[in-house]
Amino acid sequence: MxxxxxxxxxxxxxxxxxxxxxxxxxxxxxxxxxxxxxxxxxxxxxxxxxxxxxxxxxxxxxxxxxxxxxxxxxxxxxxxxxxxxxxxxxxxxxxxxxxxxxxxxxxxxxxxxxxxxxxxxxxxTRFLPALAEVRRIVDSGEIGTVRQLHADLGFKADVGPEHRLLNPELGGGALLDMGVYVLSIAMALLGPVESVLAQADFGPTGVDEQTGVLLRHSGGGMSVCSCSLRARLSSELTIAGERGHVRMNTMFYRTQTVTVARADGISRTVPTPYLGNGxxxxxxxxxxxxxxxxxESPGMTHADTLALMGLMDEIRRQIGLTYEADQSMTTKENP
Known part of the structure; x- marks a missing residue:
């Protein structure tokens, strides 16, 4: 070697x-x-x-x-x-x-x-210092038992219909391009999903240009996640318990600071720099x-990936979004 x-x-x-x-x-x-x-x-x-x-x-x-x-x-x-x-x-x-x-x-x-x-x-995102720090704070019990997570990621996509973000032939849409980040980290922090409700707005090319998702996790927590190609969202993630919350600051998926705010009024911002470009x-x-x-990696297991893909399949089923790959699979199953 x-x-x-x-x-x-x-x-x-x-x-x-x-x-x-x-x-x-x-x-x-x-x-x-x-x-x-x-x-x-x-x-x-x-x-x-x-x-x-x-x-x-x-x-x-x-x-x-x-x-x-x-x-x-x-x-x-x-x-x-x-x-x-x-x-x-x-x-x-x-x-x-x-x-x-x-x-x-x-x-x-x-x-x-x-x-x-x-x-x-x-x-x-699964391997950045910011997520490791959030896990450490949550595990310490400082914010109490986690009950909710809110996360969003979005910007106004000023691109033409042929661009990968909007082109269905290139897997375009807010969910698969940006929602994947939000959903992955929500599952990493709150665990498996037992139920989901989703809605979306579609654009002229037929892909979702913004999608909102409400998740109930098997551990009892709830997360509210959204992604958009139409609006400049805060692109932050907040995880909260009864004694406070932790916020992964803008842009959460590459943030270099984490802010803790406790119910007793004490707050602090923790530097979480990453190496190189992340x-x-x-x-x-x-x-x-x-x-x-x-x-496989214990930080991003095969089970993690399969659960995430299954969740996005269900979200797409609810909002009515399909791609050519879905149709070819159906054809194979039903000759």
Missing amino acids: TDKVRWGILGTGKAAKAFATALKDTPDGQLAGVGSRNLATAELFTREFGGTAYGSYADLVHAADVDLVYVATPLPVHYENVRLALESGKGVLCEKAFTVNRRQAEELVALARANNLFLMEAMW YVHEVAEAQRCWRAGLV
């Missing part, structure tokens, strides 16, 4: 560049190569970040000097790209949302487990798990 974990990146977009940047700040990780459907695009990427350029995804995942693959392609092709990497014997870190629906996620998890390969959803923490966790021969 080499001293550094060698990464291959599928895709050359915004997330891929953020990940490559994080690798520069991760001492035991390095970029081995990047794969694109266009060799010239891959070469442009490697001129900036290093590594070998590959003109196809298949060439990258079969490269002998690649240990782990980061999938940063558009959501609708996550399933086929992750499957390609797993079938090539590579461990995978896949950008959120993990897949379009739970059925796709189940197949990928089963494939990874059958072949003893590492697989993790790249939910970077991706470093999930990179380090993926590498740790891969080196240890694990198939």
Whole structure:
């Protein structure tokens, strides 16, 4: 085994560049190569970040000097790209949302487990110091038994209908792009969901442009979550008990401060800086798990991902949002 974990990146977009940047700040990780459907695009990427350029995804995942693959392609092709990497014997870190629906996620998890390969959803919020501090404060009992969580994430998307945020063919919509962050952290802090109520507003392209969700968790807590492509929301998360609350400040999914406010009037703000651009923490966790021969991370388990995908499937059922991947699954089940 080499001293550094060698990464291959599928895709050359915004997330891929953020990940490559994080690798520069991760001492035991390095970029081995990047794969694109266009060799010239891959070469442009490697001129900036290093590594070998590959003109196809298949060439990258079969490269002998690649240990782990980061999938940063558009959501609708996550399933086929992750499957390609797993079938090539590579461990995978896949950008959120993990897949379009739970059925796709189940197949990928089963494939990874059958072949003893590492697989993790790249939910970077799960590994940031801010969330660890919130957990510590809640576990200390300082705010009492947790009863409610409120979280939102949203901005006005000034983009055209062809943009990935609004294009149904690219998995567009507020829920899968931003709601996934809110729901994931709500489940991380309050536990499994036993019931859900959802409503949404749709735009001209047929995707949800804002969605609101009320969750009841099996532990007895309740969370109110919303996401929007129409409004600049506060994008904060507050978790509250009978003796006070903890707030992950704007933007909660990458916040570097946490504020505690107690019922007795005492409050404080705790610095929670992260390394590099924030991706470093999930990179380090993926590498740790891969080196240890694990198939999943205890910080973002397969069960966590499947529960989250199942929850979003139910929300989409309630609001009436479907994608091509859902229809192809139905066709397979009902020939």
